[in-house]
Every structure is written in C-alpha cells, then in structure tokens.
Amino acid sequence: MEQVLKVFNQIYDFVWGPPLLILLVGTGAYLTLRLGLIQVLKLPLALKYLFSKEQEVNKAEGDVSSFAALCTALAATIGTGNIVGVATAIKIGGPGALFWMWLAAFFGMATKYSEGLLAVKYRIVDENGQMSGGPMYYIERGLGIKWLARIFAFFGICVACFGIGSFAQINSITQATNVAYHIPVWVSATIITILVALVTLNGIKTISKVAEIIVPFMAALYILGALIILIVNIRLLPGAVELVIKSAFTTTAAAGGFLGATVKQAIQNGVARGVFSNESGLGSAPIAAAAAKTNSCVRQGLISMTGTFIDTIIVCTMTGLVVIITNSWNLGLEGAAVTNYAFSTGLPGAAIGKFIVTIGLVFFAFTTIIGWNYYGERCTEYLFGVKGIKIYRLIFIVLIGIGAYIKLDLVWLIADIANALMAFPNLIGILGLSNVIISETKSYFSMNKELRANGN
Template identity: 80%
Template sequence: MDQFTKVLNQIDSFVWGAPLLILLVGTGVYLTVRLGLLQVFKLPLALIYLFSKEEGEAKAEGDVSSFAALCTALAATIGTGNIVGVATAIKVGGPGALFWMWIAAFFGMATKYAEGLLAVKYRVVDGNGQMSGGPMYYIEKGLGLKWLAKLFAFFGIGVAFFGIGTFAQINSITQATKVAFHVPIVVSATIVTILVALVTLNGIKRISKVAEIIVPFMAIFYILSSIVILLLNAKLLPGAIELVIKSAFTPVAAAGGFLGSTVKQALQNGVARGVFSNESGLGSAPIAAAAAKTKSCVRQGLISMTGTFIDTIVVCTMTGLVLIVTQSWQLDLEGAAITNYAFAAGLPTANLGKFIVTIGLIFFAFTTIIGWNYYGERCTEYLFGIKAIKIYRYIFIALVAIGAYIKLDLVWIIADIVNALMAIPNLIGLLGLRKVVLSETRAYFKNI
C-alpha cells in the first residue's frame, strides 16, 4: 500500500505540475482580459440576478430555477474543500496557500462564467425530457470533437465515483462524527448512505430542493460563526492577512508541527485546493447550470460566476483566517482535526466550536455527495444513454458506503488526480469556444 501511495503521489505531482496550473489560471486570465474584468464590474448585476426571477422564467426551458441550479452547483462545491481542503493546503503550503486560492478564484470567476454560458447555449433535452448540458455537449456541438467530449464524460464519472463525489466526502463525515460525537464509523456511514439513496434516486428536482434548503442555511451559519471568531481575535487579524501575503512569496520556516514550506508548495497547494473547492475550470458546475430555467445563456453565466465568489472568496477565506489567527495550522494535526481545533480555540466554549465545524462538515459534505451524483449521472447518460442511469446510481451509492474505510491521505491524492484529468478536456473546450463566449456577452450587454 505504501508503494501504491508513493506511485499515486508521483502521478499527482505530474498532473498538477506547471502545465496544468498555467492552463487553469491562464484560461481565467485570458477570459478576464477579453471580457473586460467582467467578474469585477458585473458582479453586482450577477448578485441581483441571483436573488431575482427572470421575466418569463416559468415558461423558459429547463428543469429547475436558476437559483436552484446554483444551489445544486454550490452543494457540490461547498464541501470538505472549504473545511478540510483549506486546512490541508495551509498545513502543507503555509498561510501563503490562501493567497493563491484567492488568485485562482478571482480568475476562476471568469472561467465559471464562460462555463455557465456555454452550458445553456449548447444544452439538449434527453430521452426522459430533462435538460442535459455541460462540457461534453459544448465540446461536441461547439467544437465537433466528440472523442474529447467522451473523454471528459469518462473522467467526470471518475471524479463522481472516486474523487470529490464519494470518498473525500464520506471519509470526512465519518471521521468528524467519530471525533466529535464518538459515533462509530459503520453507523455514520450507514446513515449517510441511506440518506444519499433517498435523495439521489429521485433525480435533479429532489436534489435541487434539498440543496436549496441546506446550502444557504449552512453557508450563512458557518460564515457567521467564523466572523465571530475573527471579531474575538480582531487584534490578530491584520497580522494574519500580512502573513498570508508575505508567505505567498517567501518560504515559511518550520514551527511546531508545521514542517516548513516553499513558495512552490504554497502556489501548488493553493491552486489545487482552490480548484478542488470551487471547481472553476473543472467543468462540473455547468452540468447543473444547464438544468436552469432561463432564456439567456449570459444571465446564467453571471449567476454561475457567483458560485466561485461565495465558495472561495467568502467561505474558504473565513476558514483560512480562522486557522491562522488561532495558529492551529502549526499543530501536528491533519484534515478536519485542524479546523476543529481552530474553532474550539477561537470560541469561548470549546464544545461549541467543535459542534459548528462538525455539523458544517456533515451538511456541506452531504450536499456535495448529492450534487456530484447528478454530475456523474449526466456524464453517464451522455456516454451510455438514459437506461444506464439507474445502474450508475446504485454503483454510486455503493461507493459512498465503502468510501468511509479508505485512508484520508489516499483519498485526497486520488481526488486530485481525477480532478486534473477532468479539467483538461474542459479547458480545451473553453479556449476553443472563446469567440462564442465573447460574442454572446457583447450581444447581451449591447441589448440590455
């Protein structure tokens, strides 16, 4: 097993090397420039669209509201990446990793906008009368590269089965409940598996309804709790922000249980965990965006863009700053235990802090599981047809059940590898269809 883990680490370092990081951030930089800093100047409009109904939305094509589609996408993105992923990034790369998360998220907002736009423009109706869309459709219909579209769908199923969708989430839930509430892993794994089955076997409408309830509530609850800790440690906050920026460009010496880090480690971990968290460029969120009831692909692109802002610029920042002001990142801990300690140390009542992190982790991870079930389902439908969906769902549920028994370090390595493999075809599609994104954007804002 040690040898297997070593091989996976080598593969992980290769796929998340300079070429992919340049492609990921470079795509975002290019779209940012060509779209005229759209993520800055059009963010207020995007937030207005998020909380308002489109005229004629009821009669528009789609399965769920734009807000429900975003909640489904956020359900899949706001998960262990925001709690465990941020802690892992800072533990390995130092506080500077948070800075590179911000950079990746800023440019990732332009990428997410393009993904949402193309998802709606090239979506189709499947044999069940449901909307299907995402990179596999805009790669095939927009670029005419069916083989690349199939490759994306294949890797998409891989991420759903072995990456973000199952192992990382269920593992984090069971470990957190075991530490905080002394619940045996077999008990929590069984309960989560049953709940996942009850939700996912009923398709996108049930998934989006659950996401609409859980995601906003838990995000607000977690953010407010983080703000309380930061206010209680307000004197340390300027120093924490200074450390984040300084550490992004200089190595960090070993301290306590922290082994020290280089600028390369900070950058690599920041970008990789940032992408794991907000999924900009990965190609997952547009699969949910395609289900939205809307007449405008640009409008949905703007709404999709807010997902990266909420996920990383807001939620991940809260987690990262709490870890730094409480100095928990320097301790000899890993995963959710780091964030657990931070919240316990940051709040007057230690048990309250552990409760907040554990409950947040459970709900965030659960919604990520059901969101990714839908993504993998759409990829399965694209490759094998609607008859394969039921088989896919049963396999997915079985993998959720066994994911709790896989080692944490192995989970994150596998997740990183399949994430990278999924991102590559999508980024090729985005760059290949850049002129479509630009022309649709110009036409929309010219007529608005």
C-alpha cells in the first residue's frame, strides 16, 4: 500500500506542479489583459446583475434562475476548501500563502467569467428537456475536438463519484460531528445519505432550491462569526495583513509547532488551494452556469465571475485572517482543528466558535455533495445519454453511504489527480475559444452602450 501511495504522490506532484499552476494563473492573466480588467471594471455591474432579475427571464431558455445557478456552483465550491483548505495552505506555506490565494482568485475571476460565457453560448437541450452545457460542450461544439471533450467528462465523473464530490465530503461531515458532538459515524452517514437521495433524485431544480437556501445562510453565518473575531481583534489586523504580504516574498521563520515555509511553498499552496477552493479553470462551475435562465452568455459570465469573488476574496480571506490573528496556524494542529481552534478562541465562548465551524463544515460539505452530484450527472449524460442518469444517481447515493468508512489517503490523491486532469482540457478549450469570448464581450457592451445612448 505504501508503494501505491508513493506512486500516486509522484503523479500528484507532477500534475499539480508548476506547469498546471502556471497554466491556470497564466490563462487568467491572459484573459485579464484581453478583457481589459473585466473583473475590476465590471464587478459592480456583475453584482448588480446577481441581485436583479433579467427582463423577460420567464421567456429565456434555461432551467433555473441565474442566482440559483450561481448558488448551485457556490454549493460545490464553498466547502471544506474554505475551512480546511485555507488553514492547511497557511500551515504548510505560511501566511504568505493567503497572498498567492488572492492573486489566483484575481486572475481566476477572468477565467470564471469566460467559462460562464462559453457554457451558455454552447449549451444544448437534452432529451429530457433540460439544459446541458459546460466544457465538454464548448470543447466539442466550439473547437470540434470530441475526444478531448470526452476526456473532460470522464474525469468529471471520477471526481464526482470518488473524490471531492463524495468521499472527501462525507468523511468531513462524519468526522466533524463525531469529534465535536460524539455523534456515531453510522448515524451521520445514514442521515446524510438519505438527505442526498431526497435532493438529488429530483434533479437540478431541487438541488438549486436547496442551494439557494443553505448557501447564502451558511455563508452569512460563517462570515459573521469571522467578522466578529476580526472586529474584536482589529488592532492586530494591520499586522496580520503586513505578515501576509511580507511572507509571500520571504521565507517564514520557524516558530512553535511550525517548521517554516519557503516562498515556493507559499506560492504552490496558495495558488493550488485558491484554485481548489473557487475551481476557476477546473471546468466544474460552467456546468451549473449552463442551466441558468438567460438570453445573454455575457450576462451569465459576469454573474459566474462573482462566485470566485465571494468564495475566495471574501470567505477564504475571512478564514485566513482569523487563522493568522489567533495564531492557530503555528500550534502544530492539523486540518479542521486549526480553524476550529481559531474560532473557539476568537469568539466569546468556545462552544459558539466550535458550533459555527462544525455546522459550517457540515452544511458546506453537504452542499458540495449535491453540487458535484449535478456536475457528475451532466458529464454522465454527455457520455451515455439521458438513460445513464438514473443509474449514475443510484451509484452516487450508494458511494455516499459507504464513503464515510473509506480511508482517504489514496482517495484524496486520486481525486486531486482527476481534478487536475479536468483542468487541462478545459483550459485548452478556453484558450482555443478566447477570440469568441472577446468578440461576444465587445458585442454585448457595444450594444449596451448604444442602447443607453438612445435612451433605452
């Protein structure tokens, strides 16, 4: 078993090494330049679109509202990465990892905009009358490379069934509730499996409705808890931000249980965990974006872009600063225990902090499960047609049921590798269709400018 783990670790180091990280950030940087800093100049408009209804939205093609589509995407991205991933990145890479997480998110917003735009432009209606879209469709219909689209869909199913979408999340839930409140693993696993079955068997409309309720509520509760800690410790905030920036370019000195981090570790962990958290460039979020009721691919691209802003610039930043201010990253703790300690010591009353982190982890992990269930379903439909959807859903539910009892060392490695392998075909698709992205963007804003000039 050790030899198998060693082989998969070597594969992981290769696929998540400099080539992929450079390609991910490089694609975002290239699109940022071509789109004229769209993530900065058009962010206010994107946030306005997020909270306003599109005119004649009922006549638009799609399965759910743009807001519901975004919540479904956020359901899959706001998860253990925001609570555990950020803490792990800072523990290994030092406070400077947060700076590189910001950088990855900044460029990732341009990538996420492009993914959302292409998802709507190249989507189709399947035999069940539901919208299907995402990288597999824009790679096939836009670039005409069907075999590459199939590769993406295959790895999408792998991640949904055997990794980030299932085993990792159910384990996070059962372990968190067992450690915090001594709830037996089998009890948590049974309850979550039943809830997942009730939600996912009814498809995207039920998934999006659940996501619309849970995601905003839990994100608000988690952010509120973090804000209280930051406000109470506001005098430490300037020093924490200074440490983040300084550590991004210098080796972090060893102290306490921390072994010290190099600049390389800060960059690798910050970029990798940032991308892992918001999934910009991995190709998962556009699958949800394709279901949105909209007549404009650019408008949906802008709304999709806000997902990275919310996930990383807001939620991950809150976690990172709380972890740094409370010094929990430097005590030799692991995983969720780092964030748990940060909130327990930072908030008045340890029980409140433990409750927010545990409940946040449970709900974020649950919404990640249902979000990734949908991604896997759309990939299954692409490869096998609508006849494969019911079989996929049943297999997914069974895997959730047994996932709590599977050791995650190898599973995490396989999931991480499959996740990285999703990114390669997706980024090829985005770069290959960059002229389409630029053309659609220019056309949309030129038309809007003309309408405003005519008083419409």
